[in-house]
Amino acid sequence: xxxxxxxxxxxxxxxxxxxxxxxxxxxxxxxxxxxxxxxxxxxxxxxxxxxxxxxxxxxxxxxxxxxxxxxxxxxxxxxxxxxxxxxxxxxxxxxxxxxxxxxxxxxxxxxxxxxxxxxxxxxxxxxxxxxxxxxxxxxxxxxxxxxxxxxxxxxxxxxxxxxxxxxxxxxxxxxxxxxxxxxxxxxxxxxxxxxxxxxxxxxxxxxxxxxxxxxxxxxxxxxxxxxxxxxxxxxxxxxxxxxxxxxxxxxxxxxxxxxxxxxxxxxxxxxxxxxxxxxxxxxxxxxxxxxxxxxxxxxxxxxxxxxxxxxxxxxxxxxxxxxxxxxxxxxxxxxxxxxxxxxxxxxxxxxxxxxxxxxxxxxxxxxxxxxxxxxxxxxxxxxxxxxxxxxxxxxxxxxxxxxxxxxxxxxxxxxxxxxxxxxxxxxxxxxxxxxx
Amino acid sequence: xxxxxxxxxxxxxxxxxxxxxxxxxxxxxxxxxxxxxxxxxxxxxxxxxxxxxxxxxxxxxxxxxxxxxxxxxxxxxxxxxxxxxxxxxxxxxxxxxxxxxxxxxxxxxxxxxxxxxxxxxxxxxxxxxxxxxxxxxxxxxxxxxxxxxxxxxxxxxxxxxxxxxxxxxxxxxxxxxxxxxxxxxxxxxxxxxxxxxxxxxxxxxxxxxxxxxxxxxxxxxxxxxxxxxxxxxxxxxxxxxxxxxxxxxxxxxxxxxxxxxxxxxxxxxxxxxxxxxxxxxxxxxxxxxxxxxxxxxxxxxxxxxxxxxxxxxxxxxxxxxxxxxxxxxxxxxxxxxxxxxxxxxxxxxxxxxxxxxxxxxxxxxxxxxxxxxxxxxxxxxxxxxxxxxxxxxxxxxxxxxxxxxxxxxxxxxxxxxxxxxxxxxxxxxxxxxxxxxxxxxx
Numbered sequence: 001x002x003x004x005x006x007x008x009x010x011x012x013x014x015x016x017x018x019x020x021x022x023x024x025x026x027x028x029x030x031x032x033x034x035x036x037x038x039x040x041x042x043x044x045x046x047x048x049x050x051x052x053x054x055x056x057x058x059x060x061x062x063x064x065x066x067x068x069x070x071x072x073x074x075x076x077x078x079x080x081x082x083x084x085x086x087x088x089x090x091x092x093x094x095x096x097x098x099x100x101x102x103x104x105x106x107x108x109x110x111x112x113x114x115x116x117x118x119x120x121x122x123x124x125x126x127x128x129x130x131x132x133x134x135x136x137x138x139x140x141x142x143x144x145x146x147x148x149x150x151x152x153x154x155x156x157x158x159x160x161x162x163x164x165x166x167x168x169x170x171x172x173x174x175x176x177x178x179x180x181x182x183x184x185x186x187x188x189x190x191x192x193x194x195x196x197x198x199x200x201x202x203x204x205x206x207x208x209x210x211x212x213x214x215x216x217x218x219x220x221x222x223x224x225x226x227x228x229x230x231x232x233x234x235x236x237x238x239x240x241x242x243x244x245x246x247x248x249x250x251x252x253x254x255x256x257x258x259x260x261x262x263x264x265x266x267x268x269x270x271x272x273x274x275x276x277x278x279x280x281x282x283x284x285x286x287x288x289x290x291x292x293x294x295x296x297x298x299x300x301x302x303x304x305x306x307x308x309x310x311x312x313x314x315x316x317x318x319x320x321x322x323x324x325x326x327x328x329x330x331x332x333x334x335x336x337x338x339x340x341x342x343x344x345x346x347x348x349x350x351x352x353x354x355x356x357x358x359x360x361x362x363x364x365x366x367x368x369x370x371x372x373x374x375x376x377x378x379x380x381x382x383x384x385x386x387x388x389x390x391x392x393x394x395x396x397x398x399x400x401x402x403x404x405x406x407x408x409x410x411x412x413x414x415x416x417x418x419x420x421x422x423x424x425x426x427x428x429x430x431x432x433x434x435x436x
Numbered sequence: 437x438x439x440x441x442x443x444x445x446x447x448x449x450x451x452x453x454x455x456x457x458x459x460x461x462x463x464x465x466x467x468x469x470x471x472x473x474x475x476x477x478x479x480x481x482x483x484x485x486x487x488x489x490x491x492x493x494x495x496x497x498x499x500x501x502x503x504x505x506x507x508x509x510x511x512x513x514x515x516x517x518x519x520x521x522x523x524x525x526x527x528x529x530x531x532x533x534x535x536x537x538x539x540x541x542x543x544x545x546x547x548x549x550x551x552x553x554x555x556x557x558x559x560x561x562x563x564x565x566x567x568x569x570x571x572x573x574x575x576x577x578x579x580x581x582x583x584x585x586x587x588x589x590x591x592x593x594x595x596x597x598x599x600x601x602x603x604x605x606x607x608x609x610x611x612x613x614x615x616x617x618x619x620x621x622x623x624x625x626x627x628x629x630x631x632x633x634x635x636x637x638x639x640x641x642x643x644x645x646x647x648x649x650x651x652x653x654x655x656x657x658x659x660x661x662x663x664x665x666x667x668x669x670x671x672x673x674x675x676x677x678x679x680x681x682x683x684x685x686x687x688x689x690x691x692x693x694x695x696x697x698x699x700x701x702x703x704x705x706x707x708x709x710x711x712x713x714x715x716x717x718x719x720x721x722x723x724x725x726x727x728x729x730x731x732x733x734x735x736x737x738x739x740x741x742x743x744x745x746x747x748x749x750x751x752x753x754x755x756x757x758x759x760x761x762x763x764x765x766x767x768x769x770x771x772x773x774x775x776x777x778x779x780x781x782x783x784x785x786x787x788x789x790x791x792x793x794x795x796x797x798x799x800x801x802x803x804x805x806x807x808x809x810x811x812x813x814x815x816x817x818x819x820x821x822x823x824x825x826x827x828x829x830x831x832x833x834x835x836x837x838x839x840x841x842x843x844x845x846x847x848x849x850x851x852x853x854x855x856x857x858x859x860x861x862x863x864x865x866x867x868x869x870x871x872x873x874x875x876x877x878x
Contacts, residue, residue, distance in 0.1 A: 079471035079499070359538035362477030378478065386478060406474055407539060 014318035015325040016311060018052060018115075020269045020291030021184040021209035023142045025052035025115035028282065028326060029310050032273055032294035033057050033119035033145060033188075036304075038093050040103035044110065049304040050311060053115025055186075055212075055294060058092035058147045059100055061122045061132065066091040066154075074221035074231040076247060085247035086297050087219045089232060089239055091153045092121055097135070104139040115292065117186060121147040121159050124169060126176045133181040143184035145271075146177060148199070149215025151192050152241050161215070164190035167202035174206025186271060189213040189255075191248075196255040200265045210269035211259065212294065214252045216242025245297035249275030253288060257337045260289035277306075279313030286326060287333035345428055346420035349397035349413040351375075351390045357410035360386040364401035364411060372400050438683055438775045438804040439706040444728025450699050453726035454618045457752065458548070466552045470499035472536060473544045480533035481546060486855075487514035487863045491530055491546055498553055507557035508564045510550055513866075515589045516582050518558060518628050519611050520859045521550035522619050525715075525746045529859070558627060563634045568595035570637075573876045576601065576659035578646040578818070581609020582858045583849025584665030585632050586865030587872075592637035594873045599659070600638060603645035609667055609849075611858065613692045616719040617699070618726070647818035654822075656844055661872045664825075664832065664840070664847035665865060668812035668856075674711065678769025679808075683776035687712065687720035687809035694723050702727060705804030709779050710734040710758075711766050712809030714744030720807045721758045732758045733801055737765040737784050737792060767798060769806055778802040814851040828853050837871035838864050846872055 018028035030053035031037045031046055038057035046054060060066060068090055076085035093100055108116045118141045122128040136144060148164030155162040163169045170187065177185050187203035189196060191214040203211050218240045222231040230238025252274020259265050272290030276282055277298040285293055298306055323329045353364065353376075365388050368376040375394035379387045390401075397413060405411040426435050445453070461469065473495040481491040489510055497506035510517035526532075526547040534543030557564065573596045577584045580602035588598040606612050611625040633640070644650055646666065655662045671686045673679060687710065693702060708729040710721040713736035721734045734753060736743055739762050743750060753760060764781040771777060779801050782794040813830050825840035825847065826833045832847045834840055840847050848864025850856045 080468040359535040360476075360480060361474045361535045362479075363474060366477035386480075406535075 013315040014323060016052075016315060016318075018292050018326055020271060021143065021186065023053070023115045023117065023184055023292075024113075025292065026113055027052035027311050027314075028286070028290075028292045029307060030054055030115055030117070030271070030292050030294050031299060032296040033147065034296040034300070035090065036296065036299050038095065038100075040107050043103075043107050043116075046299075046304045046307075047107075047111045047114050050307040051114070051304065053117065053142075053292065055117045055119050055145050056100065056104055056141075058119040058121045058150070059097055059132065059136070060092050060120075061128060062097045062135075065094045065096055068094050069234045071232040071234065074241060076221050076245075083245055083297065083301050085219075085221065085243055086245040086300065087216070087221045087232075087241035087243045089152050089234075089241040092119075092147070092150075101135060101139055104136075104141055108140045108142075115143075116141045117143040117145050119145045119147050119188070121150070121154060124158060124163060124173060126180075129173060129176045130180040133177060133183075137181055137183060141183070143186060143209070144177065144181065145186040145188050145212055146173060147188050147215075148173070149188045149190040149213075150242060151190060151216060151218045152239060161190040161192050164188075164199055164215070165193050167198045170199050170202040171206040174203050174208050178207035184209040186210045186212045188215055188273075190215045191251060191255055191274075192218050196258050197262045197265065200259045200262070200268065204265050204268050208268070210271055210291065211265075212271040212273055213259070214248065214255050214274045216244045217248055217251065219243035244275065245301075246275045246277055249277075249281060253284060256285060256288045256290060257334065260331065260334045261337055277301075279310050279317065282310060282314055283317060283329070284333075286330050288337070289331040289334050291330075341425040343424060344422045345425065346418045346423045348416045348418045350392050350395045350416050351397070351401050352412050352414045353388055353390055353401075354410050354412070355387070357407050358386075358388060359407055359410075360388075361406060362386060362388065363404045363406070364388055367400050367404050372396070372398055376401060438772060438777060440683065440703045440804050442701050442703045444704055445700075447700060450727070454621075454699065456621055457618060460555060461545075461548050461552045466498055466549060469545050469549055470495050473499070474535060476535055480535060481530035481544075484529045484533045485513075486529070486857065486859045487517075487520075487866065489513045489517065489550075494553060495544065495546070495549055498549055503553055503556040504560070504562065504564065506553035510554055511557075511564070514859065514862050515586050515632060515866075516611070516628060516858060516862045517550055518554040518631075519582070519615075519620070519625065520862070521547050521554055522624070523611075523615055524857065524859050525748070527748045528746055558631060563631070565593060565635045567593055567635060567637055570597070571595040571876065573597070573660045574599065575661045575663065575872060575876075576655045577663045577665060578652075578655070579603075579609065579665035579667055579849070579851075580607035580629075580640055580642075581665050581667050581849055581861065582611060583667075583861035583865040583868075584609070584663065585629065586862040587663045587665065587846070587848065587869045588638045588865075589632045589635060590866050590869030591872060592635050594869065596637070596660075596873070596876065598638045600640045601644040601646060601650060601655075602640055602642045603648075605642055607640050607642065609665075613695055614688060614716075615695075616691065616723055617694050618723070620695070645818075647820050647822075652819055652822035652824075652842075652845070656842070660844070660876055662845045663865070663868050663872065664818075664845065664851060665849045665861070666814065666818055666832075666847075666851040668814055668850045669817065670813050670815040671808070672811040672813060674766060674769075674808055674810060676766055676768050678771055678776065681769055681771055681776040682774055683804060684769055684806045684808065687716050687807040688812065690807060691716070691719055691723065694727070699727055704729050706730045707801075707803050708732045708805045708807065709801050709803040710807045710809060711779070712736065712807075712811070713738065713742065714809060714811065715746070715749050716812075717807075717809035718745045718749045718753045718758075720809055722753050722756045724805070724807070725756050725758055729805075733761055734758055735761045735764050735766070735779075735781060735801070737763070739763065764799070765792075765794060770800060776803060776806050779806055812850075834864075836867075838868035839871060844875070 016027040033055040072090040078084040150160035154160040187208040272285035273294040494506040494509040531543040577600040608625040704727045767780040787793040846868040849861035
């Protein structure tokens with residue numbers, strides 16, 4: 001019923017159908033491998049709510065399941081808003097393998113149009129991967145995602161990010177998987193590494209059909225100042241956990257862009273992950289080349305219902321922009337990401353304050369004064385009104401005042417024609433290594 | 437026969453009526469509200485505060501969970517910051533100029549945040565201030581109201597000894613006797629006095645009235661300096677026929693009784709008429725309604741915008757069920773035997789010259805009780821048989837340091853020119869103390 005309604009609603013709207021590495025879904029929004037996807041009960045309700053796909057919470061080897069601790073999550077709140085960042089020290093599924101496999105089979109049978117990918121993490125032997133793949137294939141799932149990302153717990157046992165931090169292991173394991181299954185293979189990458197391009201290249205070399213990133217970031221969210229216990233605390237002790245949520249989105253966007261514009265991995269499908277909470281976030285990831293998008297923290301904060309605006313908002317925006325389908329704007333921002341050395345050093349902007357919109361908070365002045373270039377003057381007029389004025393000659397166009405101003409549209413960054421041609425660092429006279 | 441009696445309402449109803457209008461914020465609400473503060477540079481709120489509290493500074497401390505630090509930031513500038521959080525007309529001071537008004541028509545709730553922070557400190561029982569070493573100087577303060585206590589506290593911090601002479605039985609001045617009961621719950625005024633005295637070096641002698649029990653000349657002779665925080669000491673009269681009838685009261689006296697006595701024992705009329713347009717008129721009107729008066733009519737001779745009471749106070753009255761009648765002035769109190777039975781009013785308007793004038797048309801309002809709230813003033817009676825300071829109209833003339841014309845005598849609060857607000861009185865006391873300190877160390 002719900003899915004029919006969704007289809008009808010979007011008849012006149014942009015086509016959100018998504019295909020990545022041969023896996024199709026009615027929209028690009030998948031639940032990431034995480035607590036919301038660890039059982040049939042949840043995944044089916046998510047599909048009823050309208051989610052396009054799900055990556056089932058990571059399965060491990062057959063045998064005694066892992067054991068989890070209490071508590072498991074820690075939050076970074078900001079200015080009264082909960083969970084700007086979330087971290088966790090939960091492990092892979094703690095349910096028996098066969099229970100998960102049976103439920104995956106049932107879900108896929110009931111929801112054939114949704115993407116159902118199964119996340120996997122087993123020890124680094126070919127035998128272990130071959131065994132699990134054979135059993136997972138029986139479920140009818142659409143693909144597998146190799147969890148080389150989780151930075152806590154399993155990494156101490158030589159799995160998760162312990163693999164993802166060694167490109168050779170990534171290539172080997174990916175290669176084994178491609179050998180032993182015909183299912184599309186997604187390789188989930190850890191951001192806990194100096195240069196994301198190396199693991200991505202290794203995944204590609206191993207034959208990966210797509211990469212998924214980012215997994216969570218090593219983190220301790222807080223120290224309890226009464227007990228000195230790291231958070232989340234397990235009886236007063238803590239350990240680093242995986243950080244995610246809105247706070248990590250910029251890191252994810254950067255890593256996605258690195259892979260998207262690396263000539264060695266260009267064109268490798270990317271399933272984007274990292275703080276995606278709104279359709280705007282989603283559009284940005286797609287603009288940087290992502291195929292499907294994986295969401296977790298926003299659902300852990302608000303529940304499955306957020307899918308409504310994710311789908312609706314993205315469609316409305318695409319309609320406004322005249323994009324008929326996701327391909328119309330996919331990778332649209334990739335050509336605009338470049339190295340610093342190629343930026344135009346003669347491009348100039350200057351801040352402009354609209355006195356009609358100014359509410360006299362003075363933040364532009366004090367931040368410029370204390371933290372930038374002393375380019376905003378402060379004065380009072382005859383009525384005592386506070387007047388803030390940009391000193392054009394001192395303004396370096398840094399953006400700071402524009403960023404701190406609480407009033408939308410009050411401070412704008414005005415382009416100024418410097419009268420000078422495009423000149424980047426590789427050409428600049430101050431650069432002793434400039435191109436001649 | 438007039439209908440005046442106590443116990444119109446049950447104890448439970450009275451308790452509900454005299455509870456706080458707005459409950460205090462809890463920690464979560466305070467955190468959300470504090471996050472709304474933009475931490476302005478050259479903050480308009482601080483400028484609008486007569487005591488110059490670093491408002492963005494204390495709100496940021498609330499936001500970070502540094503509640504004791506927030507309270508100290510407040511009290512450092514305004515030792516009665518606890519009372520002022522409740523009684524300041526914030527909608528005409530700090531909150532009126534909050535930049536959030538421009539963006540969303542809703543200021544940061546500075547008053548409630550201030551209440552939250554100061555309450556936290558008071559509940560903890562901590563005394564965050566310590567006195568400087570003893571200066572060997574001794575200052576007399578006449579009047580233990582906001583101005584006198586603020587001056588005494590600041591002097592004590594600076595190392596001076598202070599003796600405060602208070603005519604009444606309790607210290608606190610209007611905080612104790614004059615503010616509506618529902619604004620000062622849980623002995624808040626008394627606790628604040630206790631907190632102020634907790635710093636040490638201040639003695640209070642109650643029951644000692646300047647001019648009656650001790651003279652200004654004597655104080656000047658015995659002490660190194662004198663501060664006069666005498667407040668208003670006289671109530672304006674209507675000057676009308678029938679003013680002496682039983683059932684006609686000064687509003688301030690009745691407000692005091694509500695603070696000092698058990699409300700259940702206060703005789704209250706079925707029909708009440710209040711004459712006046714200031715916050716005192718509002719306070720008595722609202723509280724007679726809370727005590728069970730059935731019909732309370734507040735009559736003011738001009739329009740709503742001319743009222744001394746703030747818009748917020750007028751709203752409180754109206755939502756409490758008080759009928760506010762504008763543009764009418766009292767002609768006489770009507771007698772019913774020996775008692776007041778009503779008030780005759782004449783409609784008013786501005787004449788061609790822009791002066792208030794009666795229209796000649798009158799009406800009568802029946803009343804069992806009539807409350808006069810047409811202002812208070814300072815009468816210079818305390819200076820009998822002493823050299824008196826120069827006056828400015830009916831108030832004591834002071835300079836910007838709150839020095840009077842008399843050597844070694846300072847004054848502040850409602851007995852000097854300026855707005856009659858607790859917060860202004862505190863600032864007077866604080867400035868005078870700094871000036872006295874300079875004088876004593878010259």
